[in-house]
Amino acid sequence: MALHVAPDEHRARIVRATARLQEQGLAGLLVFRQESMYWLTGYDTAGYSQFQGLWLGADGGLMLLTRSSDVRQAKLTSIIEDVRLWVDAAGANPAATLREAIETRIRPGDRIGVEYASVTLNAQRGKLLDAAFGADAVLEDASTLIAALAVVKSPAELAHVRQAGRIADEAWRRAFAACRPGASESDILAEIYATVIRAGGDPAAGRFVCGAGDNALLCRYFTGKGRIGETDQVNIEFAAAYRHYHVALMRTALTGSATPSQRRMHDANIEALEACRRKLRPGYTYGDLFDAHAAVLDRHGYRHARLNACGYSLGISYPPTWMEWPMIYAGNPVPLEPNMVVFMHMILLDSETNLAMCLGETFIVTEGEPERLSALSHDLPLVA
Numbered sequence: 001m002a003l004h005v006a007p008d009e010h011r012a013r014i015v016r017a018t019a020r021l022q023e024q025g026l027a028g029l030l031v032f033r034q035e036s037m038y039w040l041t042g043y044d045t046a047g048y049s050q051f052q053g054l055w056l057g058a059d060g061g062l063m064l065l066t067r068s069s070d071v072r073q074a075k076l077t078s079i080i081e082d083v084r085l086w087v088d089a090a091g092a093n094p095a096a097t098l099r100e101a102i103e104t105r106i107r108p109g110d111r112i113g114v115e116y117a118s119v120t121l122n123a124q125r126g127k128l129l130d131a132a133f134g135a136d137a138v139l140e141d142a143s144t145l146i147a148a149l150a151v152v153k154s155p156a157e158l159a160h161v162r163q164a165g166r167i168a169d170e171a172w173r174r175a176f177a178a179c180r181p182g183a184s185e186s187d188i189l190a191e192i193y194a195t196v197i198r199a200g201g202d203p204a205a206g207r208f209v210c211g212a213g214d215n216a217l218l219c220r221y222f223t224g225k226g227r228i229g230e231t232d233q234v235n236i237e238f239a240a241a242y243r244h245y246h247v248a249l250m251r252t253a254l255t256g257s258a259t260p261s262q263r264r265m266h267d268a269n270i271e272a273l274e275a276c277r278r279k280l281r282p283g284y285t286y287g288d289l290f291d292a293h294a295a296v297l298d299r300h301g302y303r304h305a306r307l308n309a310c311g312y313s314l315g316i317s318y319p320p321t322w323m324e325w326p327m328i329y330a331g332n333p334v335p336l337e338p339n340m341v342v343f344m345h346m347i348l349l350d351s352e353t354n355l356a357m358c359l360g361e362t363f364i365v366t367e368g369e370p371e372r373l374s375a376l377s378h379d380l381p382l383v384a
Contacts (some may be wrong), residue, residue, distance in 0.1 A: 002042075002044070002076055002077050002138050002220060003042040003077070003078075003079070003361070004042065004160070004180070004243045005154070005156040005157065005380060006156070007079055009154060009156060010040065010041055010042055010079050011079070011151070011324045013039060013040055013150075014040055014041075014056070014060055014062070014162050015060070016149055017029070017040065017056060017145070017146060017149060018057070018060045019070075020145055021056070021058040021113065021145070021159055022058050022296070024113070024142075024145075024256050025111060026111050026112060026113045026140070027057065027058055027105075027106050027110035027111060027112055027137075028055055028056055028057040028058055028102070028105065028106065028110075028112055028113070028291045029055075029056045029113040029115070029142055029145060029146075029349070030053055030054075030055060030111070030112060030113065030114045030115065030139075030376070031053065031055070031056055031115055032048075032052075032053055032054075032114075032116075032118035032120040032121040033115050033117075033118045033120070033133070033143075033146070033147075034048040034119075034120065034149070034318040035146075035147075035315075035316045035317060035318055036054075036080045036115060036146040036147070037054050037064075037078075037291055037323075038316055039146065039149075039150045039245060039316055040062075040146065040317075041053070041054070041062065041078040041079050041080050041082060041168060042077055042078040042079060043064065043073075043077055043078035043164075044073070044077040044078070044226065044244070045066075045070050045073045045074070045077070046319075047051075047066065047067060047069060047073065048318065048319070049120075050071065050118045050120075051067075051086070051094040051095070051118075051120065051125055051175070052064070052065060052066040052067065052094075052120060052376065053065050053094075053098050053120075053121075053223075054080070054094045054104050055098075055101070057105055058118055059083075060253025061105060062079075062080050062081070062082060062303065063080075063082040063083075063101060063102065063108075064078075064080045064082065064083045064084065065084050065085075065094065065098045065101055066083065066084075066085065066095060067085070067086065067087055068085060068087070070086070071083055071085055080312075080376055084101055084182075084216040084285065085367055086098075090192060092329070093124065093128060093132070094125075094128075094130035095129040095131070095132040096128070098129070098132065099132040099133055099136075103322075104178075106136075106137055107140075108135075108136055108137070108355055109137065109138065110137045110138070110155050111137070111138045111140055111270055111359060112133070112137050112138065112139055112140065112264070113140055113141075113145055114129070114139050114140065114141060114142060115142065115143050115145075116141045116143050117141075117143035118142075118143070118358070119167060119318075119319075123174075125381050128331045134370075135228070136356050141378060144336050146311070146327055147324070147325040148163070148325070149306075149321070150315060150316065150324075151229055151313050151315065151324065151325065151326070151337075151340055152338070152339050153338055153339045153340070153341055153364075154313060154337065154339070157245060157315070158247040158339065158341075158364060158382055160243040161242075161245045161247060161314075161341055161364065161373065161383070162244050162247050162317075162368060162373065163200065163242045163243075164239075164240045164241060164242040164246060164247040164373075165206040165240070165247040165305060165362065165373030165374060166243060167195070167247075168201045168238070168239070168240035168249050168362075169234040169249075169376055170190070170195055170199065170376065171192045171195040171196055171238065171249075172192075172249055172251065172376060174191040174192070174194075174195050174237075174296070175188045175191045175192050175195075175210075176188075176251075176253060176383075177191070177383060178190075178191045179228065179236075179381075179383055180225070180228065180229045180255070180383060181228050181229060181255050181256070181272065181329045182227060182228065182384075183227065184225050184226070184227050184228075185210045185211060185213065185215070185227075185228070185234075186209050186225045186227055187223040188236060189208055189210050189225075189233070191311075192333040193208075194235075196240050196241070199240075200242070201240050201241055201242045201317055202241040202242065202243070202244055203240065203241065203320050204239045204240070204241045204246060204317075204322055205239075205241065205244075205246065205292060205318050205320070205322040206221075206239065206317075206320065206321045206322040206323070207220075207221035207248075207318035208236075208237065208239075209221055209235065209237040209238070210234070210235070210236050210237075210238075211234070211235050212226055212227070212228045212229065212232050212233065212234045212235075213226060213228075213229060213232055213233065213297040214354065215235075215260055216233045216235040216252065216320075216356040217349045217350075217354065217356050218235075218350065219235070219237070219252065219307075219347060221356075229255065229256075230255060230256055231255060231256030231257070232254070232255045232256065233252055233253075233254055233262070233355065233356055233357075234252065234253045234254070235250075235252050235346070235356050235358055236249075236250065236252070236253065237249070237250040237358070237360065239314070239322045239343075240290065240296065240324070241317070242306065244316045244317065244318065245314075245315060245316060245341075246314045246317050246322040247314060247341075247343075247362045247373050247374075248262065248314060248322065248343040248345075248360065248361075248362055249360065249362070249374060249376070250345050250347075250358050250359065250360030250377075251358065251359065251360075251381050251383075252266075252356055252358045252359075252381070252382060253381040254380065254382050254383065255382065255383040256383075257382075258380055258382060259307075261277040261353060261355060262355060262357060262380075263380065264298050265284060265302070265305075265348050265350070265355065265357035266301070266357050266359070266380045268296065268297055268300040268302060268346075268348070269346035269348065269357055269359040270346075270378050271296050271298075271300075272293045272296040272297050272310075272346045273293075273318060273344060273346050273359055273360075273361075273378075274291070275290050275292040275295070275296050276292045276293050276310070276311075276344045276346075277344075277363070278292070279292050280336065280342060280363055280365055280370040281336060281343070281365060281366070281367070281368065281370065282335070282336055282337060282338060282367060283368075284335075284336050285332060285333055285334060285335050285336065286326050286327065286329070286332040286334045286336070287328075287329070287330060287331045287332040287333060287334075289310065289328045289336075289342075289344065290310055290329050290332070291311065291330065291331050292304065293306075293344070293346060294310075294311040295322070295327075297346070297348070298299070302348050302350070303347055304350070304352065305348040305350040305351075305352075306346075306347065306348060306373075307347050308329060308330070308331075309327050309328055309329040310328050310345055310346065310347070311327070311342060311344035311345075311360070312324060312325075312326065312327040312328060313325060313326055313327075313340060313341060313342055314341045314342065314343050314362055315341055321361045328342075328344065336365050337345070337365060338366055338367055339364065339365065339366075340364070341362060341364055341365075341373075342362065342364075342370075343360060343361070343362045343363075343364055343382070344360060345358065345359070345360030345362070346359045346360065346361075346362070347356065347360070359378065361373065361374045361376070364372065
C-alpha cells in the first residue's frame with residue numbers, strides 16, 4: 001500500500017470518527033469528499049469527478065463503491081478491504097447500487113450522515129441518493145463531521161505541512177526572480193509549478209493567482225496573460241502541496257519604485273498580519289482573527305479595499321480548491337486549537353486608486369507563539 005502515514009494512524013482516525021458517529025446517534029456516514037477518504041484510509045485518486053462513495057459504519061466497517069478505473073487504485077493506496085464496483089452503462093444509477101451494497105449494514109429508520117457538501121455529490125447525484133434511500137433511512141447533513149476532526153493535524157501530518165512550507169518558500173524565490181519588466185505573468189507561474197513538482201510536491205488543489213497592472217486587483221485565476229511593465233504591481237498567490245497537504249503564500253511585488261501610497265498599504269498589511277498572529281492561539285476563535293485584521297485595516301482607512309474574509313484552515317485538499325474548513329470571517333465561533341494549520345491573508349484591492357497590496361502566509365497553531373511556515377522577509381518585494 002502506498003500510504004503516507006502509518007496504517008495505525010488511519011485506524012486511529014477511524015476510531016475517532018466512529019466515536020463521533022456514536023455520539024450523534026448515527027448508524028454510519030456516507031463519505032463523498034475525496035479529502036475525507038484520503039484522511040480516513042489513504043485512498044488517493046482523481047476519480048472523484050464521477051460518482052463514488054465510502055460507507056463508514058458506526059461499528060468501524062468500511063466499504064467503498066467506485067468505478068472500474070479506481071478499483072485497483074483503491075486497493076493500492078488505501079487500507080480499504082471491501083471495494084465494490086458500479087458499472088458505467090446507459091441508465092446506470094450508482095446511488096441505488098450504493099444503497100444495495102449497504103443493505104445488510106443498516107436497519108429501517110436508521111439515521112445516516114451524508115457529506116452533502118462535496119464536489120462528488122453534486123445536486124443531481126444528491127437527488128439520486130435521496131431517492132435511493134427513500135423512507136428506509138433518515139439522511140442527515142454531516143458534511144463537517146470528518147472535517148472537524150481532520151482540522152487538527154497529527155505529528156506525521158505536520159511533517160508533510162512543513163515540507164510544503166519549505167517548497168513554497170523556494171517557489172516564491174524563483175517566482176520573484178522571474179518577476180521582471182517585459183516578462184509574462186506566465187513566466188512567473190511556470191517557475192512556481194516547476195519548482196513544486198521538481199521538489200516532489202503535488203499539483204495544488206486550486207489555480208494560482210498572478211496578475212500585473214490592472215490584473216493585480218483580481219484575486220482569482222483568469223485566462224489570458226499580460227506582461228510586466230517597467231513600473232508595475234504584480235500580485236502572486238499560490239500554495240505548495242506535499243502529499244496533498246497545502247501551505248499558501250501571498251505577496252505583491254513591485255517593479256520600478258514604490259509610491260508612498262503603496263508603502264502605507266504594505267505597512268498596514270504587516271500590522272494587520274501581526275495583530276492576527278497575536279491571536280492565533282488557543283482561547284481565540286476564527287472570528288477573532290477576522291476582527292483583528294479588520295480593526296487594523298479599517299483604522300488605516302482601508303475599509304473600502306479589504307475583503308470580508310482573511311484566511312482559512314489548510315490541510316488535505318483536492319481540486320477545485322485548497323481551502324479547508326473553517327474560514328476566517330466575522331463571527332465564526334470555531335475555536336483555535338493546537339496543531340491547526342491556518343493561512344492568513346491581508347488583501348487590499350483599492351479600485352479608487354487602482355492599487356493592490358497583499359501579504360499572506362501560513363502558520364501552525366501552538367499553545368503559545370504560532371509557528372511560521374515561511375522564512376521569507378516581510379519587506380516590500382521590490383525588483384532591483
